[in-house]
Amino acid sequence: MSTDAAGSWDNEYATGTRYVADEPPVGFVAEILALAKAHGVESGMYLGCGNGRNFIPLSDAGLELVGLDISATAIEQLTERAPRYAGRLVVGDLTALPDGQRYPLVIALQVIQHGNREQVHGLLADTLARVDDGGLFAIRVNAVGTDVRHTHEVIERDPDGSFSVRYTAGPKAGLTVHFWAAAELDAAIRAAGLVPVARLRPESTWREPAEAGQWLQWEGVYRR
Template identity: 50%
Template sequence: MLINWRGKWLSRHDQGMDAEISWEAEYRRGRYQGEPPVPFTDDILRAARSYGLTQGLYVGCGNGRNFLPLSRNGLTLTGLDISGTALAQLAASAPEFAGRLVHGDFSALAKDNTYDLVIGIQVFQHGDRATTGSVIAEAQRRLRPGGLFCLRVNAVSTDVWPAHEITEQAPDGGFTVRYLAGSKAGLIIHYFSAAELDALFSPPRFEPVLPPRIDQTWRQPLGAPGQWSQWEAIWRLSPPDPPL
């Protein structure tokens, strides 16, 4: 058994390795240091500008490879992350944003805080289907009507690597794995299908601003086999009905 930052008991077998412990170790090893932002940040900035939105929440902001260019190009973001090490690294490299960082998950935010932009880049895939679905539902609850939900998550077309076991497979194609080796060993990670995203972000509540598309990264230059696919999408939460 281990205990996570909320003091909640987790069974390594039942829940998978605690994400906070895993990410703390990754950031101490230098994860993302010197890495460029993902090009999806340009889509986020373009969409935010076209709707005149600047204020938002970045869930799982990490040590800032995307948070910083988004913040330096017009967005005022709260950065939320369960890794204190990531946030300390971000604050050290950009002290001007230290006051906007919150350590924890959604429970660390005031219950009624809502935002014009909710951004999740490679974060809403932590856990099994039920867990990721409920975290996405909570993120949707944090979005104001007329706001933009910006999502980059694992896609089922990924060649999953390294060693892992499939723990869950849904009829719509979505599946979950538990990694058995590598930096994610012990973590439970979900892979989303197109149908699953369509159901989570369905009209009329959500309208696509950037319909889901695949961004594929070949691992070969890094000495590993196959490719890693991510969905990237932006949806707008329906604005309130105009007064009669």
């Protein structure tokens, strides 16, 4: 677990700039719930659960989720918001989970993008290894086509169109973030033995003001 990344997220949550209490969940949550129900899935693990924006509605809808996040501040805030789930929350990365533990559902929203290409591919592989046979994997990540908002330098580009940046200003100054190409992401997930049940598609969010451009993510659900 990167102490720089953990500290950066702790600061965002502590200063109230990340996911305030009344911020609604992403629309993808409804699709995850519908597909979990359709496949008879009732439990799982949420990697990067933060302070509960999506974790709480997913859990309140009936999913028994283990919530995992590298930010102790986020977990503290989530525990305060929903003490009924305190026993399911873990501070740390995947290594904080029991060795070999796999889950019927693994959720990773806006987390498998922190690092350079090699690092995020490694994190994706480690995350996919936690998906049980017949289990579902729901992912949402930064996509190429995003208008990168804060001052940054591009540190790598790949022929498939993906790229990684290191922020030089803003809340993630000093951190590296990867922007995935669709073919890159789909191929990496399929190579681990999963097939799509909800194909990857782009989800665009326009920033305010509009001159700041759009933030684009890939969303999709796969099954082992």
